[in-house]
Amino acid sequence: AIGTAMAKSAEIHLLNQTSTAIGENIENVDAFSRALQDNGATGEAAVGSLTKLFSQLGNAASNSAGEQAKMFAEMGISLHDANGKMKGSVESMGELAGVSDKLGAELAAAYFEKLGFTDQRVVETLIKGRKELDESVKSHKALGGATAETAAKAGKFDTAMNKLTHGLDRGAIKMTDMLLPAITWVTDKLGDLVKWFSENQTVI
Helix, strand or coil: CHHHHHHHHHHHHHHHHHHHHHCCCHHHHHHHHHHHHCCCCCHHHHHHHHHHHHHHHHHHHHCCCCHHHHHHHHCCCCCECCCCCECCHHHHHHHHCCHHHHHCHHHHHHHHHHCCCCCHHHHHHHHCCHHHHHHHHHHHHHHCCCCHHHHHHHHHHHHHHHHHHHHHHHHHHHHHHHHHHHHHHHHHHHHHHHHHHHHCCCCC
């Protein structure tokens, strides 16, 4: 049970860390991650693709004449919404999933590679098209998942586990400190005994 809790806590921690880094709420990141996991991608690969896209979007926004900006334009993806606000990574990922519908799977895959998407399962999910991805994300949102509250609880659990681990480490150090003199004495005497037997084999 503790092992399961630790694994789940680590997963939530990664989701929360990613959502904070890219400025998305954790619910959106979690739903997207699960949608990709439905197609065989790992959670790490799913959130990693969001982080990569966030970086590429930032580069494109800061340099409208740069390679990234041109690439998004070629794919027909706008960096800003109707109000001029920068689009989030999850929304933009949905638009990327629609690129294969417009340009074909082969060209879409080439663009995804340029974006740094190296995980084959991530690429395959995006190539399937936007409709399937949007429906999967929507379904996972409806089912519920990680929230800011669960992230806070996971953080408290991690703190408690770290406290326990450090406590056990300190206990082990104290125990070792107490036992070492006795172990050293026994080891030394055994060494003397082995030496005595070795030197007196003929006598025995």
